[in-house]
Amino acid sequence: FWLPRAELRDHISQLPTTPDAGSFHPSILPLCTSSMPGKNSAETSPRRSRESKIDTDSISQKKSILNRDFQNEIGSRHKRISTTLSKLVGEDGIGSRGQKIKLAFENIQVSMMGQQILKGISGEAKPGQVLSIMGPSGSGKTTLLNALAGRQALSGGRISLNGHGYHKGMKRHIAYVLQDEVFFGVMTVRQVMYFTAYIRLPDSMSDAEKESRADKIMMLLGIDRCADSIVGTMFQRGISGGERKRLNIGVQLITWPSMILLDEPTSGLDSSTAYDVILLTRELAKLGCTIVCTVHQPSSALFQLFDKLLVLARGQTFYQGEAQNVVKHMEAIGFVCPTNFNPGDFVLELAKSDAALKTCLALPDKTRGNVVDSLQAITNPRNPSHASFMSQNLQQTEGKQSQEMLTIKLESAPTVEELHAHNADGKEGKKFTDSSQENSEVEDESWDNTFVTSWWTQFKALHSRAMIVKQSDTFDTYSMTQIAAVGIIVALIWFQTDKEVSSIQDNFGLIFFIAIFWTFFPMFNAVSTFPAERAVLLRERAQGSYRLSAYYCAKMAAEMPLNWIMPSLFIIFVYWMTNINDDVETFFGFWFMMVLNVELAVSIGMLISAAEVNTKRALVVLSILVLGSMLFGGFYINLDNIPVWLRWLQWLSFVKYTFGALITIAYSDIDFTCDSVSVSSEFDSCQPGGDGTVTGGDILESRGIDDLMIVYAMVVLAAAIVVKFATYFTLFYRYKPKSPTTA
Secondary structure: OOOOHHHHHHHHHOOOOOOOOOOOOHHHHHHHHHOOOOOOHHHHHHHHHHHHHHHHHHHHHHHHHHHHHHHHHHHHHHHHHHHHHHHHHOOOOOOHHHOOOOEEEEEEEEEEOOEEEEEEEEEEEOOOOEEEEEOOOOOOHHHHHHHHOOOOOEOEEEEEEOOEOOOHHHHHHEEEEOOOOOOOOOOEHHHHHHHHHHHHOOOOOOHHHHHHHHHHHHHHHOOHHHOOOEOOOOOOOOOOHHHHHHHHHHHHHOOOOOEEEEEOOOOOOOHHHHHHHHHHHHHHHHOOOEEEEEOOOOOHHHHOOOOEEEEEEOOEEEEEEEHHHHHHHHHHOOOOOOOOOOHHHHHHHHHOOHHHHHHHOOOOHHHOOOHHHHHHHHHOOOOHHHHHHHHHHHHHHHHHHHHHHHHHHHHHOOOHHHHHHHOOOOOOOOOHHHHOOOOOOOOHHHOOOOOOOOHHHHHHHHHHHHHHHHHHHHOOHHHHHHHHHHHHHHHHHOOOOOOEHHHHHHHHHHHHHHHHHHHHHHHHHHHHHHHHHHHHHHHHHHOOOOOHHHHHHHHHHHHHHHHHHHHHHHHHHHHHHHOOOOOHHHHHHHHHHHHHHHHHHHHHHHHHHHHOOOHHHHHHHHHHHHHHHHHOOOOOOOHHHOOHHHHHHHHHOHHHHHHHHHHHHHHOOOEEEOOOOOOOOOOHHHOOOOOOEEEHHHHHHHOOOOOOHHHHHHHHHHHHHHHHHHHHHHHHHHOOOOOOOEO
8 A cells, every 4th residue: 555655754753663573673764765656755865865874874983982992902901911910020020139131142053963053143132122033944943042041052152141151040030931841731720830839939928929929920821711720631631732831931920030031932822812922021021021032923913022033044144133124124135025914924935035045144144134234235346245146136036127126225225313213222233242241230149049949848849749740640540440450360360379288389479470560560650650750850950940859859758658559459459369378467567568669669660760761762671670680580490500600680689589578478477288198299298297287487498488588678678768869869960950051
């Protein structure tokens, strides 16, 4: 039906304005009214235009508000990072008493396996600056960072801190964030952070204050949401790779170090989180910290946060200077960055280009980061080689317009005054040799080389961590299943063995199996579980976190009781199920001897694992040791039949002492009955006229076993103590932190 236009408009205007089902929204009114025929339809066009313009302005206004809210949210997040960090550092300052470190390295050379990895790298990093090291894969970034951290021997060059050589007291104020950090996977994020706070923050702070700082750092890095999740192991799922990376940074920020070295801290992070991490390091730099980091492929936003830039290519310096000048530098020598192209990607592409390498590496070291010096080196007639390199490069990249492009770029290059205005000191191209020889503001003696925590504080924290780690290993489902299965099988095979002469050999076999099983199992378990702990020990010792004696004593105190749980349960079950001996006193003696044997086995496993880094080789050595101990113990051959020149090895057989003590304990107070009376019986009691009872002493004498139970037990105990001391000294000398000296 048709209504007059005015009446229809009035009718629609009276409808509900909410776009519910069956109703019209006011925004369709112009469409409805404009489609109505009539002589005054042209009069509605201005109204429709005005209403459309109002809708467009409203949408634009909403978009502007949303964009402003988004920008405010980002700004507030960044401001929160800066404010929180400033409050956290507080009066303590960066490092010990606010001390700062100026790093300088000159002509760094590193060779490995006959191949030169670094070829004369020089540079410096000052407090308040972020030095970023970039380069393609295999260019030597991580090797250089390892050398600066003192974890890589040098074949040439020198490293100075505050104008002096490496000082031991500085290591507690230098943090090195590895690319793939190692943690105890069974610990939660909160436990890792709390342990680091307990062990590395001074005793003047209470435990509550230490925990508060750890909580604030977790909140700052955004890992507070996963604080109660385990880090994760090969068999247990834990936190994500990005959260693990941030945890890696967090444990190093606990002490507010004076210098932080980060190996690819943004790898595995999304762009937003990576930006926050680099922003955090920049804020630390503003507070006086020296930051050196390697970055594989930074985004354009990340690139803007860098102060100094060192680009490596094939182990050599490709660029060195202000990060914001790298594009101008490359344009000055003929390599133009395309519009809207990431500067970081542009530099990496050039670092892989043969033409760019040939041009840049031909320039003197001091001109590889200064646009003016580069231009002078190129255009100086005294350097025809540089000009020829440039000419050749321009012909390859620009063709016929190469000379014109060079002229344009030379004319548009910044002047000396502009560079000096951009750079406060105007000395980008200055050799770092001079800076490394300047007098330090802080003398070496001001760096205290003492631990900030007492031995007892370290012991308590290390003991707590060792308990957590060992409990997870002891009560592991697979290990418990293995022990339970073996115990059930043994109980079924030797169930309630009769005390008859014909069963003597069966009892010998049972005791021998128990001795061998509880020698192999704890020994191989120690070798297989210690490598992960060894990696953590290396990192923490390099940082000077605690005394080795505190670590080792805490580890022994925590693990000893837990080492006894499974053997004790096994012995309680098997001993009574197989009827080894009904005497309770004999049972406790048997159990005590097994505990000593387990401690000796664990100690030997740790010693071999500490002495041999390669786990596969350690297992081979362990197998040879155990099998040799069994062979020379006289279990498979009469000792008199062993060659004289090898017979002395029987006294080194730890299995011989354990088995001898167990047999002596089990047979010391027991009698066996004769199955039958025979003239050929080896026991007089079982021959005609005998009483039909064979004592345990008669059995030991017939087997050539001396009743030296106490002597054997003392030998095993003494051996365990000696091996534990040997393990400590092996750890002390083999994993001693090294200084970055020339090899």
